[in-house]
Amino acid sequence: MSFFKRLKEKLIGSGEEVQKDQISHENDQTAENEVEADELTLVNNEVIEKAEEQIQAPVAENESENQLVVQDEAVKEEKKPSAWSITQKFKAGLAKTRDSFTSKVNDLVARYRKVDEDFFEELEEVLLQADVGFETVMELMDKLRFEVQRKNIKDTEGIQALISEKLVEIYEAGEENITELNMQPNGELTVILFVGVNGVGKTTTIGKLAHRLKSQGKTVVLAAGDTFRAGAIDQLQVWGDRVGCEVVKQSEGSDPAAVIYDAISAAKKRGADVLICDTAGRLQNKVNLMKELEKVHRVISREIPNAPHEVLLALDATTGQNALIQAQTFKEATNVTGIVLTKLDGTAKGGIVLAIRNKLHIPVKFVGLGEKMDDLQPFDAERYVYGLFAEGLEKELEKVED
């Protein structure tokens, strides 16, 4: 199957009722409307504060409980999003990157018209500015040069489509199912450990992931293992209340491994499907970080052999190259199995996804595309490149026969 046919099927979803002309600019509006309609999922500090107030206000205790139950019901009733609406989330989440990156590529295409060495050199520069990373850019340029020669491509028009195809190829090289979580069979507990420095959006991401798993019918327990940062335990509790899952915690300053030990017992007792463990994100000292994570690991794998089943590293996309440095440190301290790249919507340098993949060889499992509850999405290379080149690709996709 051709790349574009596969891409079209992925973006729209096969078997779904779609108009042939659905890939058109009017979808910008659809995406905006969908985002607006989804008020339930609005998550920001204001909402967290309100939820905290509700939980703390003794008079309104029952009322707030009811509200949480109602909210929880609403969460359950949430319809499964269509493939196209997920595609639109990527498009909206990558708007900043697209605006800066695509306009530069468009400008190049308009200025050069013909593909030559000067064009390639400038393209290289544009890609580097989007934080795609040196190695990936070089690999991409080699592939482009080869393809341009093979197909005897002279015009720069259509180069976006070619870049997209090659980027997906590079991202997916030799690996399958790389974004799937390593979930245990029904009836067995899956343990997911979250690591990452403070402020990257770890707690929010844990909340969003818990919501996602709950809406798939799973029972989720959260472990408040970040006992170091003031407020981290309460913040996780607020999320637990919002999503409707139990939070196992101890007081601030207590041993994270002890909290996680308790949480495993609680999760087992309740017959929970998933335990998500928060951890503190101190990075000042790699030896301490390593020791703490080793201890947590030891406790988990003693209770459940082969666990943790996932060690997810939360990285803030807006910190660019700094995120790569953090990732390197965590990679040396523990066996990171996947990356959650938060705040991708907040950066114009969304090429960082590719740099991470290429430099660290750790798959990006989820990306944060906004502040709403369902803005945490499994990373998808095809939707990602569509987010980078939406307009350029739409023309190409319209040509694909159904």
Ligand SMILES: Nc1nc2c(ncn2[C@@H]2O[C@H](COP(=O)(O)OP(=O)(O)OP(=O)(O)O)[C@@H](O)[C@H]2O)c(=O)[nH]1
């Ligand atoms: N736009 C956007 N904001 C996000 C995303 N993920 C998290 N945030 C926001 O980032 C801010 C920080 O997130 P928190 O989870 O509170 O992170 P933190 O408490 O500072 O620190 P940690 O939990 O230790 O990472 C919050 O305002 C979140 O709403 C995302 O994908 N996109």
